[in-house]
Amino acid sequence: MNEKKYKYLIITPSIFIFFGIFFPVINLIRFTLNSNPLKNNNNSKSITYSYEILSSDNKILSKLSRKFDVLDDTNSIPFFLKYSFISGEDKRFFKHNGIDLIGLSRALINNIQSRSFKEGGSTITQQVARLIFLNNDLSFQRKIKEMIISLILDFKYSKSQILKLYLNNIYLGSGAYGVNEASQVYFGKFINELTLSEVALIAGLAPAPSIYSPYENIDLAIKQRNKILESMYLDGHISLGEKDSALQEKVKLNYQIDNKNLNDKLLVNYILEEANKIIKTHKKYKFLKIKSSINKNWQEIGQHISKYIGPNNIEIALVSIESNTGLIRTMITSKNPSINEFNRVTSAVRPLGSTFKIIPYAAALIEGRKLSDKFEDIPTCWKDYCPNNFSENYLGKISLTESFKKSSNIVPLKIANNIGLKKIINLANLFGLGYEQKLEEFLPLAIGSYGDNLLNITNAYAVLNSNGNLYKPSIIEKIESKNQELIWENKFVHKKILAPKVNKNLNNLLEKSVSEGTSIGASIKGERIFGKTGTSDENRDLWFIGSIKNLTTGVWIGFDENKKSNLSSGNAAYFWKKFISKIFDLKIQ
Incomplete structure (x- = not known):
């Protein structure tokens, strides 16, 4: 082989290898430099304000802190929250430049000594790179990209901004993305209401949320919390007294407290959507107190009895409207709202x-x-x-x-x-x-x-129970900002659409339908009930809409897949009767 051919065989692959690595790296650097995760994080679909949603009788339905504003330096991270994650995830966060070679070496040595994967070695900045730009693939290429992006992030942004990005986006189990959602899911609190013990428990979830979840293994969650508290003490972030007090504190999860939050994202989201429609300038507020029209006791009763509708995969929706105001007092969107993602009251x-x-x-x-x-x-x-x-x-x-x-x-x-x-x-x-x-x-x-949809047909029947007046259905009574400053209050606007005589005759028809006709399944001895059943072809949709006192309630039962069923509209009427008897304490046979 002559010298020219030899050089060609050596140089050509080297050129391909060089450009094969060089150009992807340059593109990655250019992409990261041009990206603005701070702006994207602030313009996400997440709620831009902290909120507290109350029931009609001022019981808490839900509360959630807003995400940290990464562009606002005055929006600071609470001390315990900041250092619980730093002690648990990245002790040298304020000292390294995005990659911690000392921490990486320590993790490698500990893993070799223990013959197991005990420490990951990724900094908080590397985790941000993974959360925003990459994925969780376990590959050498992804790790290299992660390290390059981390160096750029540390160069472009302050430590406070990087930490906010991390705390806003980290997955902490049970559907909670970010510490604000974890605070709500596990304790039903705002971030600034969390105790040191609760903060440490949330920080302890970061390495493996499904393993350390207090809903799955409370003993393991407490053990992990204690580990975080010990690290915070050794790192000088808390005193011995603070550590001991937090160790002694009994963990009270959201489902264990008396006035627990409702585990119904669809209902909460519907209330928030309606609030945002009412307040076009909602982005200027940092906190909203939303008094909903929901009767929490009725909501819990309806949700409880809906679980027993069979067969297992059939679904149900229920809505109760106060006839002479249009206020929605109950909204059951599914038999299991904790995993349900479809509002059958408004969207079906x-x-x-x-x-x-x-x-x-x-x-x-x-x-x-x-x-x-x-x-x-x-x-x-x-x-x-x-x-x-x-x-x-x-x-x-x-x-x-x-x-x-x-x-x-x-x-x-x-x-x-x-x-x-x-x-x-x-x-x-x-x-x-x-x-x-x-x-x-x-x-x-x-x-x-x-x-x-169920909301519209129920509201149509509410007209007949309010002397022929049509009210716009609403789930909000009033909205306040900080210091109880009134932003909006429901005025219960309505219009007359039926003459009194026509309205009276229609109610006569509805009452006869329940007392003597096809809707007799909803009848309750001694009570005047005005309603009508409905059925679509092959019993695919089973309806009953009925009014009693000043309340109009609609029920729908059916399969999401629009399959035929072996039930009848009498089942919807009976469910209505069961719900009404529970909320008004009426005896039924």
């Missing part, structure tokens, strides 16, 4: 079935029809549309009252056809229906072929 748009029939009957009464007026309840076709009554049971010539009581399909279809579908649609819109799924001039709409 399902065929309304016979619950919609109140609209054509209302239209008939508005047009001057009387409850005693007769209609032919017989098999009827409209061109090629030939609907049936339930069980193909026809009653011949019957009054409006009898047809509604027996939930005839033929009669409301005849009403809609005679009056005109446009008038039916306009009236439905007036009641707040037909916006989730636009109503078209299609005859089957008269018997509930179109869909809507």
Whole structure:
């Protein structure tokens, strides 16, 4: 082999190797330098303010500290919180430049001596690099990238900013991202309300949240807490007295305290979404106290009894509206809201079935029809549309009252056809229906072929329980900032949409439906109840909407997959009755 060929064989691979490493590293450096994790962290979808959500009787439903503002130097990290994580995760945080060679060497020696992986050696800055720019892949390439990014982060940002990024983003188990969420999940507190013992327990979760979770193994969590406290003492961050006091403190987790937070993210998120709609300038506030309309006792009762609806994978939703204010007193979104991610009260748009029939009957009464007026309840076709009554049971010539009581399909279809579908649609819109799924001039709409959500159909029935007044449903009574400064208060705005006589006649129909008709499953001896059941094809959707006293409550039962069921609308009516009997302390058979 001549000398030229030899040099070529040596130099060519070297060039490829050099550029194969050099360019990716240069690109990584350029990308990191151009990125601004501080800005991205502040503009995340996380709530920009601390909040406290109260029930209607001023019990705490939820409270959460906002994430640390990485751009605001005046937003400081509490002392114990700062040094609990530094003692536990990165003792030399303020001394190294993003990579701690001393700590890395110590971890390596300890791991070799113990013949196990006891220490990771990653600095807090390296963990930030992994949290924001990388992933948790165990590879040599990822570790090199992590170290390069850490050096750049330490060069670009202050230690305080890096620590805030870490505390805002670290996963601490049970769905908690950041110490603010961990404070809420484990103790139901704001960050500044945490004791030294509680701070140490949260810091102890960082290495392995699933292993050290107090919800999974309280003894191991306490042992880890004690280890953090000992480190803080040895590092000079707490006194011997503070350490001993924290060691003696009994751990009281969120579910163990009397006024525990509700474990219902969907309900809390809905309240926050509504608050943000009300206060367009919510980003300027650092704290909001939101008084919701939720009755905490009713909410817990509804959630408890919903667990026993079977079969296991069938779902349920319930909403209770105070009829003469529009305030939402109860909102059950699922049998298991702690793992549920879908609000079936507001987001599930399902065929309304016979619950919609109140609209054509209302239209008939508005047009001057009387409850005693007769209609032919017989098999009827409209061109090629030939609907049936339930069980193909026809009653011949019957009054409006009898047809509604027996939930005839033929009669409301005849009403809609005679009056005109446009008038039916306009009236439905007036009641707040037909916006989730636009109503078209299609005859089957008269018997509930179109869909809507549980909140809207329940609020439509609340009109009949409030003398024909339509209120906008609301889950918030008032919002205050710090020092109880009033920002917004519910004014209960409403409009009259039904004349008193029409409203009275419609309630007559609803009362007959419960006392003598298809909705009898909801009847309670000695109580006046106004309601209607509804069912979609093959029992896929089971409804009951009913009013008692000044409360209108809607229930939906069905499968998320829209499967047919072996239940009936009577099950929805009975669940309604069970819930109502519990909250009003009524005896039922």
